[in-house]
Amino acid sequence: MERNVTMIALFAALIAALGLIPKITLATGIPITAQSMGIMLCGTILGAKRGALAVVLFLVLVAAGLPLLAGGRGGLGVFSTPWAGFLFGFPVAAFVTGLVMENWRSDKVSLVAGVAAVVGGIGALYLIAVPYYMLMKPAGLGEALVAAMLPFMPGDVIKAVLAGLVTGAIYKARPASVLSRS
Amino acid sequence: MISLTSPIKTRAHGWPAGAKLGALCLATLVLFQIETLSLHLIAFVATLALYLAPGRDFAAAGWRAVKVIWMFVVIIAIWHIVTRTPYEGAVIVLRMVTAVGLANLVTMTTQLSEFIAVIRWLTRPLKRLGLPTEALEIAIALVIRFTPVLVEKGQGLAQAWRARSARRPGWRIIFPFTILALDDADHIADALRARGGITENQQK
Numbered sequence: 001m002e003r004n005v006t007m008i009a010l011f012a013a014l015i016a017a018l019g020l021i022p023k024i025t026l027a028t029g030i031p032i033t034a035q036s037m038g039i040m041l042c043g044t045i046l047g048a049k050r051g052a053l054a055v056v057l058f059l060v061l062v063a064a065g066l067p068l069l070a071g072g073r074g075g076l077g078v079f080s081t082p083w084a085g086f087l088f089g090f091p092v093a094a095f096v097t098g099l100v101m102e103n104w105r106s107d108k109v110s111l112v113a114g115v116a117a118v119v120g121g122i123g124a125l126y127l128i129a130v131p132y133y134m135l136m137k138p139a140g141l142g143e144a145l146v147a148a149m150l151p152f153m154p155g156d157v158i159k160a161v162l163a164g165l166v167t168g169a170i171y172k173a174r175p176a177s178v179l180s181r182s
Numbered sequence: 183m184i185s186l187t188s189p190i191k192t193r194a195h196g197w198p199a200g201a202k203l204g205a206l207c208l209a210t211l212v213l214f215q216i217e218t219l220s221l222h223l224i225a226f227v228a229t230l231a232l233y234l235a236p237g238r239d240f241a242a243a244g245w246r247a248v249k250v251i252w253m254f255v256v257i258i259a260i261w262h263i264v265t266r267t268p269y270e271g272a273v274i275v276l277r278m279v280t281a282v283g284l285a286n287l288v289t290m291t292t293q294l295s296e297f298i299a300v301i302r303w304l305t306r307p308l309k310r311l312g313l314p315t316e317a318l319e320i321a322i323a324l325v326i327r328f329t330p331v332l333v334e335k336g337q338g339l340a341q342a343w344r345a346r347s348a349r350r351p352g353w354r355i356i357f358p359f360t361i362l363a364l365d366d367a368d369h370i371a372d373a374l375r376a377r378g379g380i381t382e383n384q385q386k
Contacts, residue, residue, distance in 0.1 A: 006367040060301060
């Protein structure tokens with residue numbers, strides 16, 4: 001019980017910290033924040049239920065007025081744009097990522113975690129974020145893909161691969177802490 | 183940790199948080215029903231007036247919080263200029279800016295403790311279902327306490343990297359960073375258990 005609560009809380013804090021520490025600069029010079037990678041790591045390390053709870057906890061505190069989103073953003077305003085579907089999709093993304101992790105145990109952790117991050121952190125996330133944009137803006141599918149998907153896709157693919165590598169390394173260092181596999 | 187509540191006291195600081203949140207939901211719903219540009223302009227000017235009413239410093243702090251959506255305004259504006267639908271574009275941009283502005287007003291005039299009281303009230307039915315809501319409150323406190331701690335440790339890792347390499351710290355520090363968070367979680371779990379644990383508090 002205590003360990004579950006502290007793991008969930010510390011991962012919520014980890015998502016926040018990943019948005020606040022220096023940005024990762026890609027070889028192309030484009031800076032990306034590691035925050036959405038934190039969402040993926042919640043799923044790959046904590047598993048479906050605990051991962052989703054950590055993300056919900058993070059979002060509750062953002063809504064309550066803490067500036068925890070990348071760039072020091074927060075408060076209720078961030079939930080009022082047509083792009084807020086990403087925020088609402090984050091817990092589902094972590095849940096689906098964790099679900100893949102928990103049910104596919106036969107292969108190497110880094111490979112499975114990478115695929116899980118793509119399925120959950122990209123597939124499930126955009127399945128919510130794109131229709132949300134279409135509904136709330138309102139917009140057609142083409143516009144939603146251009147405005148809400150294209151700009152973020154390259155960064156997210158890279159983050160999913162990195163989430164896989166990081167999870168693999170953590171499984172070697174702290175196998176008991178990768179709750180999705182225990 | 184610094185929350186986004188405005189230190190400049192307004193009359194709205196004293197209003198109950200639940201009422202402000204309810205009014206915000208209602209106002210946002212109405213905004214989404216309106217399709218006329220002139221009505222959106224009125225709503226926008228009214229929101230602007232609300233920001234200016236407590237004084238210039240309050241309005242400046244509000245502007246700093248709301249201006250982060252400029253990228254979204256630009257994207258929508260470009261789309262509607264390219265597709266030659268400026269009227270719809272103006273309606274959508276104004277609606278978004280007003281909705282974000284009003285939501286941010288609630289954030290600026292409501293303290294974190296009041297929000298947590300609302301969360302506690304909202305989760306009361308869960309408690310009746312037998313779910314441990316005490317765990318939620320401990321978790322909230324832990325996140326608030328440990329986010330700055332983790333940020334500091336992350337900066338320490340980045341500095342250690344810079345001391346040893348000419349290149350900038352990249353994604354590689356995320357691995358030790360996550361390990362630090364995992365180990366902290368284990369230590370805190372032990373500490374909580376040593377002090378009686380969460381489940382035991384629940385039975386009292």
